[in-house]
Amino acid sequence: MDIKGIIISGVLIVGAVGGTAAYYNHKEKNSIDLDDFEPVSVESTADDDEETSEVELVPEVITLSVQNLKEIIEPASQLITTKYKYTNAADIENYKEAFGKKVIGTTTHTVFTYDGVISGGIDFSAIEYNIDNDARTIEITLPAPEIIANELDTNSFRFYDVSNSLFTDIKPEETIGKLDDLKKNEADKLIQDGEFLKDVNENAETLITSFLKMSDEIKDYTFTVNITEPEVTEEAAEVPDRSIEESESAVAEIAVEKTSKYTGENYQTVINKLTDIGFTNISEAVQDPDPSFYYKAGDCTRISINGVEDFKKGDKFPADSVIRIYYK
Numbered sequence: 231m232d233i234k235g236i237i238i239s240g241v242l243i244v245g246a247v248g249g250t251a252a253y254y255n256h257k258e259k260n261s262i263d264l265d266d267f268e269p270v271s272v273e274s275t276a277d278d279d280e281e282t283s284e285v286e287l288v289p290e291v292i293t294l295s296v297q298n299l300k301e302i303i304e305p306a307s308q309l310i311t312t313k314y315k316y317t318n319a320a321d322i323e324n325y326k327e328a329f330g331k332k333v334i335g336t337t338t339h340t341v342f343t344y345d346g347v348i349s350g351g352i353d354f355s356a357i358e359y360n361i362d363n364d365a366r367t368i369e370i371t372l373p374a375p376e377i378i379a380n381e382l383d384t385n386s387f388r389f390y391d392v393s394n395s396l397f398t399d400i401k402p403e404e405t406i407g408k409l410d411d412l413k414k415n416e417a418d419k420l421i422q423d424g425e426f427l428k429d430v431n432e433n434a435e436t437l438i439t440s441f442l443k444m445s446d447e448i449k450d451y452t453f454t455v456n457i458t459e460p461e462v463t464e465e466a467a468e469v470p471d472r473s474i475e476e477s478e479s480a481v482a483e484i485a486v487e488k489t490s491k492y493t494g495e496n497y498q499t500v501i502n503k504l505t506d507i508g509f510t511n512i513s514e515a516v517q518d519p520d521p522s523f524y525y526k527a528g529d530c531t532r533i534s535i536n537g538v539e540d541f542k543k544g545d546k547f548p549a550d551s552v553i554r555i556y557y558k
Contacts, residue, residue: 293363294361294363294368294447294448294451295361296359296361298447299359299361299368299370299448300359302441302442302445302447302448303354303357303370303438303441303442304354305441306434306437306438306440306441307354309437311349311350311351311378312349312350312351312426312429312430312433313347313348313349313350314347314348314349314350314420314426315345315346315347316345316346316347316348316416317343317344317345317346317386318343318344318346318412318416319341319342319343319344320341320342320344320408320412321340321341321342322340322342322408322537323340340389340390340537341389341390342387342388342389342390342537343386343387343388343390344382344383344386344387344388344412345382345383345386346380346381346382346383346412346413346416347379347380347381347383348377348379348380348381348416348417348420348426349377349378349379349380349381350375350376350377350378350420350426350427350429350430351375351376351378351430351434352372352373352374352375352376352430352434353373353376356373357370357371357372357373358370358371366450366451366452367451367452367453367454368442368448368451368452368453368454369453369454369456370438370442370453370454370455370456371456371458372431372434372435372438372455372456372457372458373458374427374458374459374460374461375427375430375431375434375460376427376460377417377420377421380413380414380416380417381413382409382412382413384511384550384551384552385511385513385552387536387537387552389534389537389554409536421460424460427460428460430460431457431458431459431460434457435455435457438455439455442455482508482548482549483546483547483548483549484507484508484509484546484547484548484549485543485544485545485546486504486507486535486541486543486544486545486546486547487543488541488542488543489533489539489540489541491543492530492533493525493529493530493531493532493533494525494529494530495529495530496528496529496530497515497528497529497530497555497556497557498515498528500530500533500555501515501555504553508549509547509549509550509551509553510549510550511549511550511551511552511553512553512555513552513553513554513555515555515556515557516554516555516556516557517556517557517558518531518532518556518557518558521556521557521558525558526558527558528557528558529557529558530555530556530557531556531557531558532554532555532556533553533554533555533556534552534553534554535547535551535552535553536548536551536552537552
């Protein structure tokens with residue numbers, strides 16, 4: 231063997247030995263001796279599971295308050311009102327007397343028809359509540375039904391058989407007083423009849439019961455709704471005055487000029503003047519079938535405010551008075 235072969239053989243022998251040593255060194259470093267580790271004790275969690283299973287979930291107990299019930303039935307307040315509509319006729323007359331007898335030629339008289347609406351309901355602020363959260367019961371007692379509104383439809387007025395005297399007029403306060411009497415008479419008839427307020431009671435009971443049944447808040451409660459029978463008295467026909475604010479919102483009264491300040495003027499100008507000072511219920515002008523000869527076309531020939539045709543400067547009428555204007 232020559233020197234070159236000897237060198238190659240030596241290199242191979244060194245490489246083999248080095249590789250074997252490296253392998254055993256690597257194996258020694260990466261081997262795990264289990265004797266170096268202490269055994270880990272794993273405890274059973276069965277007791278923990280058992281304790282967890284013994285915890286009972288207590289359901290939340292819902293308790294009701296009066297405020298809760300008020301919120302449930304409050305929407306019914308707009309629906310409970312029961313309305314009664316009527317049509318009637320009346321007249322207003324005034325005249326001079328002498329020795330206790332009517333003076334011929336001094337009578338001012340008008341006949342008219344009109345429509346009205348009477349509304350009945352209950353006072354929600356007077357409802358009584360009795361809640362027993364332990365027994366899960368509710369008792370609601372409604373107040374007696376009452377007249378809550380009594381209104382005349384001023385657009386419905388129709389005037390007939392109007393006769394005026396130069397010597398006698400119908401004062402605005404007489405007209406207003408007459409209308410108040412008419413409204414009260416209609417309400418009195420309803421109260422005495424009894425059926426209207428009975429219907430109000432039944433309507434209130436039905437609606438409030440329906441609202442309670444629809445509420446999920448009281449599905450676990452047993453409830454009763456009690457009604458109170460209405461009182462048949464003269465005062466029952468009167469609309470209750472519940473607040474100062476309501477009385478302050480009454481229709482304002484407007485002072486007018488005397489009748490002759492309007493007649494003879496263009497009827498559209500008269501309408502504009504009355505509108506400007508605050509009147510809100512001026513009917514469409516009507517052509518006068520029998521105007522006096524001295525009026526020209528388009529002139530206002532007659533004007534009536536709540537049936538009054540002869541009024542003086544400073545006389546006052548409600549802003550929603552029925553005003554009728556006639557022209558040539």
